[in-house]
Amino acid sequence: MNHYEMPLVLFTVLCQSAIGLVAVNAFRQVSGPDMEPRRIRLEWLAAGLVLITGLIASVFHLGHPSGMVRALNNLGTAWLSREALTVGIFLALLAAGLLLMREKSNPVLAVTTAAAGLLVILSMGMTYSPPSFPAINNVLPFVFFCLTALLLGSSAGQLFANENSRPMMTRILTATLIVALVIYLIVPCIWLSGGEIMKLTAEQWLASPLYWGRIIIGLALPLVLIKALGKTPAWLWGLLLAGELMGRALFFAGTVHTAVNMGGVY
Amino acid sequence: MKKQLGFFVDSDRCVGCMTCAMACKNQYHQEKGVVWRRVYPLKEEIYPHKERAFYSLACNHCEHPACMHVCPVKAYYKRETDGVVVHEQEKCIGCGNCIRSCPYGAPVYNPVLKKAEKCSFCHQRLDANRLPMCVMSCPVDAIQVIDITRLDSTGLVQFAPGFPKQPALNPSVRFRLPRLPEVVRRKTI
Numbered sequence: 205m206n207h208y209e210m211p212l213v214l215f216t217v218l219c220q221s222a223i224g225l226v227a228v229n230a231f232r233q234v235s236g237p238d239m240e241p242r243r244i245r246l247e248w249l250a251a252g253l254v255l256i257t258g259l260i261a262s263v264f265h266l267g268h269p270s271g272m273v274r275a276l277n278n279l280g281t282a283w284l285s286r287e288a289l290t291v292g293i294f295l296a297l298l299a300a301g302l303l304l305m306r307e308k309s310n311p312v313l314a315v316t317t318a319a320a321g322l323l324v325i326l327s328m329g330m331t332y333s334p335p336s337f338p339a340i341n342n343v344l345p346f347v348f349f350c351l352t353a354l355l356l357g358s359s360a361g362q363l364f365a366n367e368n369s370r371p372m373m374t375r376i377l378t379a380t381l382i383v384a385l386v387i388y389l390i391v392p393c394i395w396l397s398g399g400e401i402m403k404l405t406a407e408q409w410l411a412s413p414l415y416w417g418r419i420i421i422g423l424a425l426p427l428v429l430i431k432a433l434g435k436t437p438a439w440l441w442g443l444l445l446a447g448e449l450m451g452r453a454l455f456f457a458g459t460v461h462t463a464v465n466m467g468g469v470y
Numbered sequence: 471m472k473k474q475l476g477f478f479v480d481s482d483r484c485v486g487c488m489t490c491a492m493a494c495k496n497q498y499h500q501e502k503g504v505v506w507r508r509v510y511p512l513k514e515e516i517y518p519h520k521e522r523a524f525y526s527l528a529c530n531h532c533e534h535p536a537c538m539h540v541c542p543v544k545a546y547y548k549r550e551t552d553g554v555v556v557h558e559q560e561k562c563i564g565c566g567n568c569i570r571s572c573p574y575g576a577p578v579y580n581p582v583l584k585k586a587e588k589c590s591f592c593h594q595r596l597d598a599n600r601l602p603m604c605v606m607s608c609p610v611d612a613i614q615v616i617d618i619t620r621l622d623s624t625g626l627v628q629f630a631p632g633f634p635k636q637p638a639l640n641p642s643v644r645f646r647l648p649r650l651p652e653v654v655r656r657k658t659i
Binding site for chain 2: 272334462
């Protein structure tokens, strides 16, 4: 197993959580039933705090945090530089939203900020899909990150949404949970029929308690609870967050690098 | 195409003595656990014999290096004169992106400096018309410096079994594959 990369686990999950909150909020603003500025600002404030916590966590990943600003130097080819830029743009739009949505909602700004969030996820997806990890050298990181954003955004958003929009958010969450459950169960099975490194990755994932913890605690159990209760309880967000953290730790620690099998079959 | 230096790894000659790896270590005195050149034994599924065969590998100084493309602070550059990929450690912020991205595991983390580092092809020695230490030290001439652009590649392979195939990166390395030992049996009368 590789390192768990906890700073990166926290950074990616929290950042995607903030993007999910804004995206689901933007959807509510566009669809109409939830237009109360105070709730919107509260939700954006929460998204901002979550994002800043994630950014602080990301600093601990660097050997030399003082050089953090220079991470923007290679926008031409490095997706990590683009990730840093898009996160900065998203944060700036988030701050603008907090300033501009004092009196009334602003669906245009909300959609623009959500679109910037999608660019952040795209940059992250490209950053974490290098050729050295054949199992994830594809669209999967982007898909995983989008699912994290939707799961955490639609569950945490329940804390801020009014009564009218909660059933809609529960439907979004339920649909995302089903899609995520199918994807996370199928993907390792597909890897098993791939090349040697993909197969090793599948074996690592399937043998890891983090994988099954993520499936049961983070996906299956929330689905059962929503079905049983007929709504999304506020505390469910904590369960989903725990599942996402486990899943992301596995993503970094359990995905096999090509160099581990040098001299063997690929 | 401009000059592109690379390593010729003659696995047919290599005896796995690790002198190349030791010479590298002796030249640069890397921190404990930090290794730029490794000698990998071929697994039996590739080389099915009790005699072992080896690949001596370090940075492959790729034509399109993943490390250089993903580095957010431009700590890597490719020399115009010979295509050697150089890591400027003073620019490195220790994000580890190059370490994660190189399919050959060439960049490694220096836990003391908290920065990445990798094989430099001994470019300072090259500039002084000297060979890299690994090449110079090999007792059986199993590693040599080659110019990929002027190489007669007859009998050589770029993506040998047991070496990740990454054509997009175009690693500047060529292998001669190990021959299986000839089995001599007494004829039955």
